[in-house]
Amino acid sequence: AQSVAQPEDQVNVAEGNPLTVKCTYSVSGNPYLFWYVQYPNRGLQFLLKYITGDNLVKGSYGFEAEFNKSQTSFHLKKPSALVSDSALYFCAVRAYDYKLSFGAGTTVTVRA
Amino acid sequence: DADVTQTPRNRITKTGKRIMLECSQTKGHDRMYWYRQDPGLGLRLIYYSFDVKDINKGEISDGYSVSRQAQAKFSLSLESAIPNQTALYFCATSDWKSGLAGNVSHHEQFFGPGTRLTVL
Numbered sequence: 001a002q003s004v005a006q007p008e009d010q011v012n013v014a015e016g017n018p019l020t021v022k023c024t025y026s027v028s029g030n031p032y033l034f035w036y037v038q039y040p041n042r043g044l045q046f047l048l049k050y051i052t053g054d055n056l057v058k059g060s061y062g063f064e065a066e067f068n069k070s071q072t073s074f075h076l077k078k079p080s081a082l083v084s085d086s087a088l089y090f091c092a093v094r095a096y097d098y099k100l101s102f103g104a105g106t107t108v109t110v111r112a
Numbered sequence: 113d114a115d116v117t118q119t120p121r122n123r124i125t126k127t128g129k130r131i132m133l134e135c136s137q138t139k140g141h142d143r144m145y146w147y148r149q150d151p152g153l154g155l156r157l158i159y160y161s162f163d164v165k166d167i168n169k170g171e172i173s174d175g176y177s178v179s180r181q182a183q184a185k186f187s188l189s190l191e192s193a194i195p196n197q198t199a200l201y202f203c204a205t206s207d208w209k210s211g212l213a214g215n216v217s218h219h220e221q222f223f224g225p226g227t228r229l230t231v232l
Contacts, residue, residue, distance in 0.1 A: 098162075
C-alpha cells in the first residue's frame with residue numbers, strides 16, 4: 001500500500017527566507033506525487049504534481065518541488081516566502097487505482 | 113473552487129440523526145470522492161465513484177453511505193450520526209481522458225470548500 005509522511009507538523013520561517021516543506025513517500029511502481037495547499041476555511045488547492053520527466057517541478061504561486069527517487073522524497077520549496085503563504089500543506093501520492101493517499105499535513109507560518 | 117460546491121457549509125446535529133451532505137460539480141468530471149479531514153490525520157477517503165454506476169468504499173466507509181444521482185452529483189449520508197464523525201468533509205472530482213498515446217489520466221483532484229459537521 002502507498003503512504004506519505006510529512007515529518008514536520010509545523011514550519012516557521014521569516015518573510016523573504018527560503019521555505020521547505022518535507023515529504024517522503026512509499027509506493028509500488030512509479031510514483032505520482034502531488035502538493036496541495038489549504039488556506040483557512042477553504043478547500044484544498046492543487047499546487048503542483050510530478051508524473052514523469054524533470055525532477056524539479058514548478059507550480060503555482062512560485063512554488064516548486066524536487067523529486068528524489070533514491071531518497072523517496074518530494075520536498076516543496078519556495079525561494080522567498082511571503083506572509084500570504086501561511087497555510088496548511090499536504091503531500092499526496094497516487095495509487096495504482098488512481099486514489100490519492102495524503103500526508104497528515106504541515107502548517108506553515110511565515111512571520112513578517 | 114466554485115466548480116465544486118458543497119451544501120451545507122456548516123451543520124450541527126445530534127447523535128442518532130441521519131444527515132446528508134451534498135456535492136455538485138460543473139467540471140464535467142466523471143470521478144468523484146468524499147474525504148474527511150481530522151487534525152493531525154490529513155484527509156481520509158470515505159467513498160469514491162468513477163462513474164454513475166460505480167461506487168467504491170474507501171478506507172473509512174463504516175457508518176457512511178453514498179449516492180451518485182448523476183454525473184454531477186454525489187451525496188454522502190451519515191446513517192446515524194455519532195460524535196466521532198465530527199470533522200471537516202470534502203468532496204473532490206477528477207477527470208479521465210483518452211489521448212493518442214493511450215489513456216491519459218488527469219491525476220489531480222479538485223476540491224469543494226468543505227462542510228464542517230459537528231455531532232453533539
